[in-house]
Amino acid sequence: MKFLRRCATAVITAAVMSQPVLANRTPADYVDPFIGTSNFGATHPGAQVPHGLASVSPFNVAFGYPQLNEFEKDEAWNSRVYIHENQFFTGFSHLNLSGVGCPEAGVINLMPTSGDLSLAPEEYGSTFSDQQASAGLYNAHIDKYDIDAEVTSTARAGISRFRFSPGRNHIVLNLGLALTNETGASIRQTSPTEFVGSRTLGTFCYNPEDVRPVYFVMQLSDAPDQAGVWKQMPAYKNVEADWVAVNDDVKTYPDYPYPLHGDNIGAWASYNADSAHTVSVKIGISFVSIANARKNLEQEIPAFDFNSTRRQAKQAWNDVLQRVQVEGQAADKTRFYTALYHTLIHPSIFSDINGDYPITGGGATGNASVPRYTVYSLWDTSRNVHPLLSLLYPRTQSAMMRSAIAMGRESGWLPKWELYGMETNVMVGDPGTVMMADSYLRGIQDVDIDAAYKMMVRAATQADNNLLRPDAADYLSLGYVPYDDEGPYDGSVSTSLEYYQADFALSRLAAKLDKPDDAARFANQAQEFTRLFDPATGMLRPKNRKGEWLSPFDPELGKNFEPAPGYIEGNAWNYRFYVPHGMQTLIEKLGGPAAFEAQLDKTFATDNFDMANEPDITYPYLYLYTPGGFNKASNKVAALRDHHFTTEPGGIPGNDDTGTMSAWLAFSMMGIYPLSPGEPSYAMVSPAFDRITISLDDTYYPGETLTIRRDTEASRITFNGRPVTGAFIAHQQLIQGGTLVIPAADTQE
Amino acid sequence: MKFLRRCATAVITAAVMSQPVLANRTPADYVDPFIGTSNFGATHPGAQVPHGLASVSPFNVAFGYPQLNEFEKDEAWNSRVYIHENQFFTGFSHLNLSGVGCPEAGVINLMPTSGDLSLAPEEYGSTFSDQQASAGLYNAHIDKYDIDAEVTSTARAGISRFRFSPGRNHIVLNLGLALTNETGASIRQTSPTEFVGSRTLGTFCYNPEDVRPVYFVMQLSDAPDQAGVWKQMPAYKNVEADWVAVNDDVKTYPDYPYPLHGDNIGAWASYNADSAHTVSVKIGISFVSIANARKNLEQEIPAFDFNSTRRQAKQAWNDVLQRVQVEGQAADKTRFYTALYHTLIHPSIFSDINGDYPITGGGATGNASVPRYTVYSLWDTSRNVHPLLSLLYPRTQSAMMRSAIAMGRESGWLPKWELYGMETNVMVGDPGTVMMADSYLRGIQDVDIDAAYKMMVRAATQADNNLLRPDAADYLSLGYVPYDDEGPYDGSVSTSLEYYQADFALSRLAAKLDKPDDAARFANQAQEFTRLFDPATGMLRPKNRKGEWLSPFDPELGKNFEPAPGYIEGNAWNYRFYVPHGMQTLIEKLGGPAAFEAQLDKTFATDNFDMANEPDITYPYLYLYTPGGFNKASNKVAALRDHHFTTEPGGIPGNDDTGTMSAWLAFSMMGIYPLSPGEPSYAMVSPAFDRITISLDDTYYPGETLTIRRDTEASRITFNGRPVTGAFIAHQQLIQGGTLVIPAADTQE
Known part of the structure; x- marks a missing residue:
């Protein structure tokens, strides 16, 4: 109070x-x-x-x-x-x-x-x-x-x-x-x-x-x-x-x-x-x-x-802000442009005006003609900030990718939580791979992807002394990270889920780079998440090396950021649906779309959804997979958007996480959201504005302008006049330019 | 205990x-x-x-x-x-x-x-x-x-x-x-x-x-x-x-x-x-x-x-040590060479091996081919360390003088207590003038004495904002420093006595430089010490601006380093005879040589002599002015030498004062002592060694070797076979080289 x-x-x-x-x-x-x-x-x-x-x-x-x-x-x-x-x-x-x-x-x-x-x-x-x-x-x-x-x-x-x-x-x-x-x-x-x-x-x-x-x-x-x-x-x-x-x-x-x-x-x-x-x-x-x-x-x-x-x-x-023009109420514009502003603060330019920058992990100085960036909070930003930059500011995202690759050349590893030239190793997973693969697949390809790919493969395959994936040995041999040696901020399930996601993104990149064997290998690794699915609880549950479930097991433990075995910064509910590349499998395991929708409803109803932290922020969009579909997803997104994001000083639900919360809002207000890194597409819900006009960067993208219209008259989503099938639209389609019409959600439903 | x-x-x-x-x-x-x-x-x-x-x-x-x-x-x-x-x-x-x-x-x-x-x-x-x-x-x-x-x-x-x-x-x-x-x-x-x-x-x-x-x-x-x-x-x-x-x-x-x-x-x-x-x-x-x-x-x-x-x-x-060869007991050699060693530590070389040095009072760097020195504790060392260096190591003393003049060029003032390029202004008086004039008069003249002389005259004559003589205004108008505005560590009498001494040395330098008006002026200033002589107590007593004596007045106050109005680091007894250039006048005022001897005796008898601090350390030599003469002086010096200076860790009576106590011992063991800065001569007492052989620096001095012999057979002092008249011998004589024969003191007397 x-x-x-x-x-x-x-x-x-x-x-x-x-x-x-x-x-x-x-x-x-x-x-x-x-x-x-x-x-x-x-x-x-x-x-x-x-x-x-x-x-x-x-x-x-x-x-x-x-x-x-x-x-x-x-x-x-x-x-x-x-x-x-x-x-x-x-x-x-x-x-x-x-x-x-x-x-x-x-x-x-x-x-x-x-x-x-x-x-x-x-x-x-x-x-x-x-x-x-x-x-x-x-x-x-x-x-x-x-x-x-x-x-x-x-x-x-x-x-x-x-x-x-x-x-x-x-x-x-x-x-x-x-x-x-x-x-x-x-x-x-x-x-x-x-x-x-x-x-x-x-x-x-x-x-x-x-x-x-x-x-x-x-x-x-x-x-x-x-x-x-x-x-x-x-x-x-x-x-x-x-x-x-x-x-x-x-x-x-x-x-x-x-x-x-x-x-x-x-x-x-x-x-x-x-x-x-x-x-x-x-x-x-x-x-x-x-x-x-x-x-x-x-x-x-x-x-x-x-x-x-x-x-x-x-x-x-x-x-930078005028790349996106929105039509709507002043308060919504304030929310949107402030969110966009917050996504454009980090990563930050690290190099001096003469091109000098500190080489990662040592006292030496390098010099480059492209700006060197710093402050990569990738566990957060790989989810939506870099996809947002990729869509709106591909030149900037390219420079950030090149900085990350340069760091990898210096240290041997892509960044995870890089800060002022230091790898702080904060949080879990391998989000540099996610960021790099996703951006490349979205079309930002003026980077040395071969060098980056080698670093990514190293992180995905090196069993011992793996800086980015310290649990690689177990993960590679068992298909998951066991909870046996888990420290208080390791989260064996959370870590496994991040590895699956990185492996999925890497498999898609491998396919793109015409490396079918790698693509198959990493795609298979990414599907191993099923090993952590516990049919009894319907949760992704911690398992030890012997294959035994953690017991006793309280899926709510961790709700208030108290330590919870298996999970970092969250509980089993928060991580329950966090397999964006494996949603169809998970949905089947949970009993099909209707049963899944019921579980989604329950997540929100039991206060096991946390708008303020990353693992579950895509969950309102998951209604797109359920009978509730577009309307339910749109309404849930709109409700969260308006409840948690205001024009007040308290108008971000928690740590903005170098723009990640704000990127959620910016995407959500535009009515598109990148649900699964490595899949260059957007889930669509009803936008917060009548019209959003994005100026596309003609160096990277063929289209000049992408307009997103909220149409209270429309009954289905169309792009350039043609109906869009399903809940998603490919990034490659949108960057051709044109007009995406999204219906206003039926709030009666 | x-x-x-x-x-x-x-x-x-x-x-x-x-x-x-x-x-x-x-x-x-x-x-x-x-x-x-x-x-x-x-x-x-x-x-x-x-x-x-x-x-x-x-x-x-x-x-x-x-x-x-x-x-x-x-x-x-x-x-x-x-x-x-x-x-x-x-x-x-x-x-x-x-x-x-x-x-x-x-x-x-x-x-x-x-x-x-x-x-x-x-x-x-x-x-x-x-x-x-x-x-x-x-x-x-x-x-x-x-x-x-x-x-x-x-x-x-x-x-x-x-x-x-x-x-x-x-x-x-x-x-x-x-x-x-x-x-x-x-x-x-x-x-x-x-x-x-x-x-x-x-x-x-x-x-x-x-x-x-x-x-x-x-x-x-x-x-x-x-x-x-x-x-x-x-x-x-x-x-x-x-x-x-x-x-x-x-x-x-x-x-x-x-x-x-x-x-x-x-x-x-x-x-x-x-x-x-x-x-x-x-x-x-x-x-x-x-x-x-x-x-x-x-x-x-x-x-x-x-x-x-x-x-x-x-x-x-x-x-450096072998410039003086002594013949005698091992313990005496230990005392002597250790004393000489201690006089050769400061001032210290300040310039780097490439000639760079910090310019006084700022962050700038100078460069010179001659070494730059630092650590000038001149209130102490002007008394005997620099005279000792002048006799034994004139080349070193010349470099130290040149360093001091260079500091004066940079700061406007000769040093007083210079430390690592900073004038710390510790202690009172104008000892840079004393050191400079005395050394020049001893024959170390390869320095820019005109520049130095201007600095010395400035210190002696500038009434206001005088860094070295903050009491110059009163001193110049009254002939002494009054106690009116005295701080706890100023010592109006002590300060006056230091100024007189500096003025005396400066007057002698002026005469040497053929500036008779200056010589007369500063000689007159130096004689003003009589204004502080109180016939009633026989002390040099604090006086105020009106000319009134400090009252009540306890000449013993300050004996234990407690604050004593008028005196710094001592009491009235310690400073009583501290007018080396005015001894004849003082002796007359005290009733003549016999009365003076009685007062000297009383100084020692009442424990008002302090071997551990500078103002009175020449007092045993003052018997040379009294009927007790050579024998009494020699015996007093020998007694103090042997009581206070030993081969033990406690073998220096107090702070060595960057070699000043040790220089007292070195001179006293050689049987010669520079009593009055500005008068390039030595008082003579019986040495501690049978033979002392000094190699003279032929760049500065005409003689090659000076030998001092203690002769138990001799009845009077001779130099190169000729009797020496009086208790003193001129520096200019000794540096011609030859043999100074000093009798062993008659301990029976």
């Missing part, structure tokens, strides 16, 4: 603040970056450009003050730099993840203050008000200091503009305060207006091994009256404590010309002003070097021209 | 350990580096070369364990990396100061261990035994791990050789543990056998402003089986504490290829060995850059040839 009340408050605030009234609104004008900033959506309202590495987000998760900051970052497994309910603002962080489930980044915090200089964020933090956020722009009033702050971004840099009142004003850079659980930074003042340094990141999802620095260059528009670097000093003891000038407090080093290192350090610049004045601060970042951070900054934001950068950021969003 | 017992224990240990029995002992063989390592001498037994920047010293002052480590570094104002009584060894530090009074440096700690890897020094520390130290070499047995450790050094690098037993052995580099009160470091593994980084130093004498990094490169002789960097992680709270892999403990980063920063970080390398094996570790340092540290290391210690470096270090010591 308490939680709901806060959400309700937030709704009003977001609605009031985020949407300027415009006569002629562009797609970017519909984006509401506050959506997803409550209810654990883990998006942030900060300024960013599509697939930008840098972003500039308000940071308000430090320090748990009752009433003021109810959610303290360390009180939970908190993956958010910004929580809409929180009121205690401590600056703008310049490297942020969007919609992830683990704490990381949230570093390079920049705070404007005034009055006596304070360098302790618990002191210098402030409430903020009048927040406004749009695509590429965020601004707020910082109450304690009467400062108006605006921030915008490019791909690798951010610029902030602070409007100060007369008096003594400060810019504080804090390299201690962060969301990441790693520590350590370096800072150096290189001129009256420039500071450079690095901040260590890492331990994503509490994996202690994945650690690396991000480099930055900060430049000020105006030379300060005083500036320097600072460091939190330790608590000295004994006689030392009497003598040291700074004990257990922040020490300042004015005009310090050397690099300063420490766990909790930063910089500051002070201005004494007789009148109100504006100071702008540019920060460029790089994962390669300080020199590259400076190049990124100076090329992307050459001058302290805030408005120009802001306009460019908005234009960058319109350039 | 407790303290004395410990000293007694230490005596035995030092005597047993430090002196190998050699048939033909060179001067270096007489050096006992344990002398001064107890009784707050603050020297260390580590390996070093003359004026070397680097040294490799055992570090045993961390963690106060009863019985084991009685002296914990933070329990007192502790300036020592090594205390002879302490038993808990935590590694070898590679940048150390010798004989200073404030904590600083003691960084880059290298520890060999074995068994399970521990990176917490309170755990991995060990007792040590079989310590041996000689000039350029230290070795010990590390008990806990059965490791034999030997270390030696060059000017800018150290090499350690560790003999491990079979098993799992480790090299641990700790950049957290240090004597300095600054924090913060950087480390990066650059190859299987190389680590580079930096460590922040500073806050010498608790001055928070003087901070800077030292850079280093560490190379291992053998590729380890496992290696990486490490960092102390903070104490996480709340839910984070449950999840982070390392909470409030050390985290390891194996094979981490990036720079790692933090308050408490380091590196380690592990070896798995089936048999006993040796690993050598080289560490080069630089105050300019990591690249220069590598150049220093690779040029000074090109191979892992420990024995070659050790031989070079000893040879370097013999090259």
Whole structure:
């Protein structure tokens, strides 16, 4: 109840603040970056450009003050730099993840203050008000200091503009305060207006091994009256404590010309002003070097021209968002374009403006003419984000595929959960294979598929020391992963299902590449899921090496994210129908379409459907296989769409998972959905708009425009005037261009 | 009592350990580096070369364990990396100061261990035994791990050789543990056998402003089986504490290829060995850059040839020590050569092997062909260390003068207490002027004296914003520094006395440079000390701006280093006769030679003489002005020499003050002493040796050899056969070479 009340408050605030009234609104004008900033959506309202590495987000998760900051970052497994309910603002962080489930980044915090200089964020933090956020722009009033702050971004840099009142004003850079659980930074003042340094990141999802620095260059528009670097000093003891000038407090080093290192350090610049004045601060970042951070900054934001950068950021969003034009209600447009916006944040550009990028798994630097991407949360995104990118932005998806193949060349394996050049190995399965095969089969073929194929086959067949499929030996010999050696976050059934899916996608790719033996082999492997089907319970049930079912067995266990043997992030119900390539087999085993529909109904009725996590998000579409068919599927999709996805800050049902929840919404509002990776087709339900017009990329696709119409008069689905047979339409058909007419669902049914 | 017992224990240990029995002992063989390592001498037994920047010293002052480590570094104002009584060894530090009074440096700690890897020094520390130290070499047995450790050094690098037993052995580099009160470091593994980084130093004498990094490169002789960097992680709270892999403990980063920063970080390398094996570790340092540290290391210690470096270090010591040959008892030779050794440690070479050095007071780098020196503790060393260097090593003294002038060009002021390129402004007065004028007048004139003279005049005449003489305005207008605005460590009388002395030296230099007006002006200023002579007490007494004496006035206050208005590090008695250029005037004011002698006697009788601090250390020589004359002076000097300076670890009466106490002993054992800076002459007393033979530097001095003979038969002092009139002999005479015969003092008198 308490939680709901806060959400309700937030709704009003977001609605009031985020949407300027415009006569002629562009797609970017519909984006509401506050959506997803409550209810654990883990998006942030900060300024960013599509697939930008840098972003500039308000940071308000430090320090748990009752009433003021109810959610303290360390009180939970908190993956958010910004929580809409929180009121205690401590600056703008310049490297942020969007919609992830683990704490990381949230570093390079920049705070404007005034009055006596304070360098302790618990002191210098402030409430903020009048927040406004749009695509590429965020601004707020910082109450304690009467400062108006605006921030915008490019791909690798951010610029902030602070409007100060007369008096003594400060810019504080804090390299201690962060969301990441790693520590350590370096800072150096290189001129009256420039500071450079690095901040260590890492331990994503509490994996202690994945650690690396991000480099930055900060430049000020105006030379300060005083500036320097600072460091939190330790608590000295004994006689030392009497003598040291700074004990257990922040020490300042004015005009310090050397690099300063420490766990909790930063910089500051002070201005004494007789009148109100504006100071702008540019920060460029790089994962390669300080020199590259400076190049990124100076090329992307050459001058302290805030408005120009802001306009460019908005234009960058319109350039991508306008590929899809929708006709419908404003609130639906807000939901749709914000969802599309959220799918276009990660993967992020990793390479510097000169093409340099960090080679995976080591300290070396590579250089390439195509952009290198990072932040591949593939267990999530292989399902629908990459299919969405493949349809709408095949050029971008091609670059992401090439990045993934390059990573595989460097490390030997395609990525699974790649973060800033590190394979974090978070979650299970082999989703790189799924992503790669699916995209290639959709027609994005300007990649070195032979190299990729070898990596995929390695992952599918190497029994021992298999980085991507640590359970390959058992899987290959038994046809499933037994629960015998299962760790608390392994999930033997979940892992098996992911392997089946990857093998299915790989078999389709093998067929496409004219490798019939491989195709048959992997297709057979993919069908082994039946070994886990338990006729007694109708569930995909954990089995041990001897072939015995896990017993006792509670299919509901895991519903609330408690550990459940066999399943990761879910329970047996959530994973029950998760064999998209084997639905006909599963349906038969469950007693045919009607019996299957009853079980589907039961899933929803017993609250065993989780809209907030990936394994079961396709389930409303599964009515397409049942007597309920198109109408039931359409109505279920629409109900979930409207219940879970709103224009409120809590308008994403949980972690956006680097756009996966949003991609579900975007596809679902367009009335098409990729149900089975490796099968380049879309399930169809009634769209949320009367008309959706997609501009197809003519480099990849023969058609120019694909229009999807919701027709209240139509009785069946047609494409370019011809009836479509079945519930699915091939990707290869749609990319020819034309008009897909989908009836409005009969809500009476 | 407790303290004395410990000293007694230490005596035995030092005597047993430090002196190998050699048939033909060179001067270096007489050096006992344990002398001064107890009784707050603050020297260390580590390996070093003359004026070397680097040294490799055992570090045993961390963690106060009863019985084991009685002296914990933070329990007192502790300036020592090594205390002879302490038993808990935590590694070898590679940048150390010798004989200073404030904590600083003691960084880059290298520890060999074995068994399970521990990176917490309170755990991995060990007792040590079989310590041996000689000039350029230290070795010990590390008990806990059965490791034999030997270390030696060059000017800018150290090499350690560790003999491990079979098993799992480790090299641990700790950049957290240090004597300095600054924090913060950087480390990066650059190859299987190389680590580079930096460590922040500073806050010498608790001055928070003087901070800077030292850079280093560490190379291992053998590729380890496992290696990486490490960092102390903070104490996480709340839910984070449950999840982070390392909470409030050390985290390891194996094979981490990036720079790692933090308050408490380091590196380690592990070896798995089936048999006993040796690993050598080289560490080069630089105050300019990591690249220069590598150049220093690779040029000074090109191979892992420990024995070659050790031989070079000893040879370097013999090259300088053999300039003085003494004939006498072995224990006296030990006292003398160890004293000479201690005078040849600071100032230290600051420039890198390629000539690069940090420009004073900023982050810029200069380059010069002559070595740049650092560590100028001039309030101490201007008295006797630089006169000693001027006599024995004029080439070195010339380079030190040129370094000081170069610092003046960079900062505008000659140094006062310059440390690693920073003017720390510790202590009072204008001792740079004293050192410069005195050395020039002794004949070291291959320096830009015109430039130096301008700096000296600036310090002597600039009323406001005078860095060296902050009390110049009052001093110039009143003729003394009044006590009105005195801070707790200013000492208005002490400061005035230092200014008079500097003005006297400057007046003599002005005369030498043919500037009669300046000479007269500064000579007059130097005589103003009479304004502070209080006929009522016979003391040099604090006076305020109105000309009123401080009242009440206790001339004994300050005896135990408690704050005493008017005096710094002493009381009125200690400063009573501290006008070496004005002794005749003072003696008259005190009632003539006999009355003066009575007051001198009273000084010693009432325990108001302090052998352990500089202001009064010339007082035994002042009997030369009294009826007691040569015999009384000689006997007093001999008594102090033998009482306070021994071959024991406690054999220096207090802080060696970068060689000043030791220079007192060296001069006093040679029977000559420079009483008054600016007057290039020596007071003479009976030497401690039968014969002292000094090889004069023929570049600077006309003579080849100066011999000083103690002649039990002689009744008066002669030089080259001619009687010497008075108690003093001119430097210009001695450097002509020849034989100075000094009678043995009549101990009956």
